[in-house]
Amino acid sequence: MRCIIVFITLLIVLSCGVVVESLVRHYSFIVLLKNERKACGRKDIMTVNGKFPGPTLYAREDDTVIVRVTNRANHNLTIHWHGVRQLRSGWADGPAYITQCPIQPGQNYVYNFTLSSQRGTLLWHAHFSWIRATVHGAIVIFPKHGVPYPFPHPYKQKTIILGEWWKSDVEAMVNKSTQLGQPPNVSDAQTINGHPGHVPGCATKRGFTLHVETGKTYLLRIINAALNEDFFFKIASHHFTIVEVDASYTKPFKTNTIFISPGQTTNALVRAHRPIGKYLIAASPFMDAPVAIDNLTATAFLRYKRTPKNSPIVFTHIPPPNSTLLTNQFTDSLRSLNSEEYPAKVPLFIDHNLFFTVGVGVNPCETCVNGVRLVAAVNNVTFLMPQISLLQSHYYNIPGVFTDDFPANPPFVYDYTGKPPTNNQTSNGTKVYRLRFNSTVQLVLQDTAVIAPESHPIHLHGFNVFIVGTGLGNFDPIEDWKGFNLVDPVERNTFGVPNGGWIAIRFRADNPGVWFLHCHLEVHTTWGLRMAFLVENGEGPNESLPPPPSDLPQC
Known part of the structure; x- marks a missing residue:
C-alpha cells in the first residue's frame, strides 16, 4: 500500500489505496473577471480560478484528466489542451466551431481526455478570439511511477510562462481593428509568470524571482503563451541543456539562448554553478519581418540562496530582434532522442x-x-x-x-x-x-x-x-x-x-x-x-x- 495524490477541484486530497498505474484527476475551472494590476496597469481581465497565469494541471503519463469548466465571465469561450493528442477524444480538444460550440456565460462543460503515452510539458489556453491573452496555464505530465527521466534527475522543477500584456481591453481592440480592416495594436509589455519586470510606464512593485541553491540542478519548464511574439529566453551567465520540446524528449544539447514560439514548450536543465548573486532573466522578442512588434523585454531574476539584499545585478546581452542566425542555430540543434524506449517512428512511405x-x-x-x-x-x-x-x-x-x-x-x-x-x-x-x-x-x-x-x-x-x-x-x-x-x-x-x-x-x-x-x-x-x-x-x-x-x- 502507498499514498496516491489525487487532485480534486484544485485541492490536494491524500488517500491511501491499492497501487495503480494511472489515475483519474479531477479539476474545476471557473472562468471569471478579475481586476488585475500584476502586469502593467489595472484592468478587468478574464481568469481561471482568479489566477493569472491560470492554475497548473499536474498528471502522469496515461492518466485521465477531467476538467469541469464553468463560465462565469461575460464572454463565450472554450478551453484547448494544447499538444494533448486527444486519441478518440476530439470532443475535448476545444477549438471553437471546430470541435465544439462555445461555452456560453452561465454554462459549463466537462472536458474528459487521457494523456496516452505522453509525458512532459504542455499548455492549456482559451481557444475563442483573443481571450487566451490572460486565460492560459501549464500542463505538467510526469512519467509513470518508477520510470526515470532520460536525463539527470533535477533537484527541483520550475514552470516559467511567457506572455503578453495589453493595457487596453484586448477584445475591444481586436473588434475595432477588424472593423477598420487594419492590424491590431501590438502588446504594451511582455511578461514572465505574469510580471513584465522593469518596463517604462508600468508601475510594478515586484517581478518574478527564481530562487536557487549553489550546486543544484533545476528543470525549467518554459512555455510561450504569448499571442503574437516569438521569444529569446536567457539567464545571465548560465547555460541551458535542452532535454525536451513540446512534450517530446530530445538529444541533449547546450545553449545560452532558447528560442521559443507561441504554443511551444521547452524543458531545459540549468545548473546553479555561478557565484552567489542576482542574475537577470530576459525574454525578448524575435521578428525578422518588417512588421510592428512590442520590442520591450520582460525581465525577472535568478537569485542564489544567501545573496545579500542589495547585491548588484549580473546582466546579459539581449539578442537583436532580427537574429535569424540564432533562431536557426537553435532549431537546427533539435533532434529526437530516438532511443529503444523512445523511438522516432517517422513514416517512410507517404500516402x-x-x-x-x-x-x-x-x-x-x-x-x-x-x-x-x-x-x-x-x-x-x-x-x-x-x-x-x-x-x-x-x-x-x-x-x-x-x-x-x-x-x-x-x-x-x-x-x-x-x-x-x-x-x-x-x-x-x-x-x-x-x-x-x-x-x-x-x-x-x-x-x-x-x-x-x-x-x-x-x-x-x-x-x-x-x-x-x-x-x-x-x-x-x-x-x-x-x-x-x-x-x-x-x-x-x-x-x-x-x-x-x-x-x-x-x-x-x-x-x-x-x-x-x-x-x-x-x-x-x-x-x-x-x-x-x-x-x-x-x-x-x-x-x-x-x-x-x-x-x-x-x-
Whole structure:
C-alpha cells in the first residue's frame, strides 16, 4: 500500500489505496473577471480560478484528466489542451466551431481526455478570439511511477510562462481593428509568470524571482503563451541543456539562448554553478519581418540562496530582434532522442503528399477605412468559421457546413519568396482536407511574400509531427527531399515556417475526427490562416470517433 495524490477541484486530497498505474484527476475551472494590476496597469481581465497565469494541471503519463469548466465571465469561450493528442477524444480538444460550440456565460462543460503515452510539458489556453491573452496555464505530465527521466534527475522543477500584456481591453481592440480592416495594436509589455519586470510606464512593485541553491540542478519548464511574439529566453551567465520540446524528449544539447514560439514548450536543465548573486532573466522578442512588434523585454531574476539584499545585478546581452542566425542555430540543434524506449517512428512511405502556401493577402471590404482588409490564407483560401462545429456536422452528417475540397496544392504557381503576384486577393471558404484512417502524410508548408515574408508558428491539433526538413527560398521537390532527416527528426506539435522559406513535416493520421491546423500568431489566425483535416473512421470502435458527450455545448 502507498499514498496516491489525487487532485480534486484544485485541492490536494491524500488517500491511501491499492497501487495503480494511472489515475483519474479531477479539476474545476471557473472562468471569471478579475481586476488585475500584476502586469502593467489595472484592468478587468478574464481568469481561471482568479489566477493569472491560470492554475497548473499536474498528471502522469496515461492518466485521465477531467476538467469541469464553468463560465462565469461575460464572454463565450472554450478551453484547448494544447499538444494533448486527444486519441478518440476530439470532443475535448476545444477549438471553437471546430470541435465544439462555445461555452456560453452561465454554462459549463466537462472536458474528459487521457494523456496516452505522453509525458512532459504542455499548455492549456482559451481557444475563442483573443481571450487566451490572460486565460492560459501549464500542463505538467510526469512519467509513470518508477520510470526515470532520460536525463539527470533535477533537484527541483520550475514552470516559467511567457506572455503578453495589453493595457487596453484586448477584445475591444481586436473588434475595432477588424472593423477598420487594419492590424491590431501590438502588446504594451511582455511578461514572465505574469510580471513584465522593469518596463517604462508600468508601475510594478515586484517581478518574478527564481530562487536557487549553489550546486543544484533545476528543470525549467518554459512555455510561450504569448499571442503574437516569438521569444529569446536567457539567464545571465548560465547555460541551458535542452532535454525536451513540446512534450517530446530530445538529444541533449547546450545553449545560452532558447528560442521559443507561441504554443511551444521547452524543458531545459540549468545548473546553479555561478557565484552567489542576482542574475537577470530576459525574454525578448524575435521578428525578422518588417512588421510592428512590442520590442520591450520582460525581465525577472535568478537569485542564489544567501545573496545579500542589495547585491548588484549580473546582466546579459539581449539578442537583436532580427537574429535569424540564432533562431536557426537553435532549431537546427533539435533532434529526437530516438532511443529503444523512445523511438522516432517517422513514416517512410507517404500516402498524401501535400504542399501548402501560407501568408497574408488583401481582400475588398466596403466597411473598412481603406476599402480593403488584411487577410491570411492557406493555399490562397481564407478560412471562414462555420456557425456549428465541424466535428458535430461531420458526426451527424449535417450538410452545408463545410466542403472537403481543400486543395492539396496552391491554385496557381509563382515565385513564392520573390516577386509577388499582381493579384493578392484570396478566396473565402470553410474547407477541410479528408484523410483515410492510418494513412501517412507529408506536408510542406511554404512561406510567401505576397505582402511581406514572415515566419509562422503552425500548430496541428490531435497529432505530433516529425520535422524532416526545412530551408530558405522556394521548396524544390526534386532536390530538397534528398536532405530530409528520416532518422531522428525532432517531434513537435507546433513548428515554425521560416521567413521566406519552407518546412516539411510527416505524421500518421491515426486519430479519427476533425483537427485544426493554424498559425499560432493570433493575428494571423484571426485573419484566416487556418484549415482543418478530417480523418475518417477506421475499422471497429477502437478506430472510430465515439458519440459526443451529453453536455456538449450547443450553438
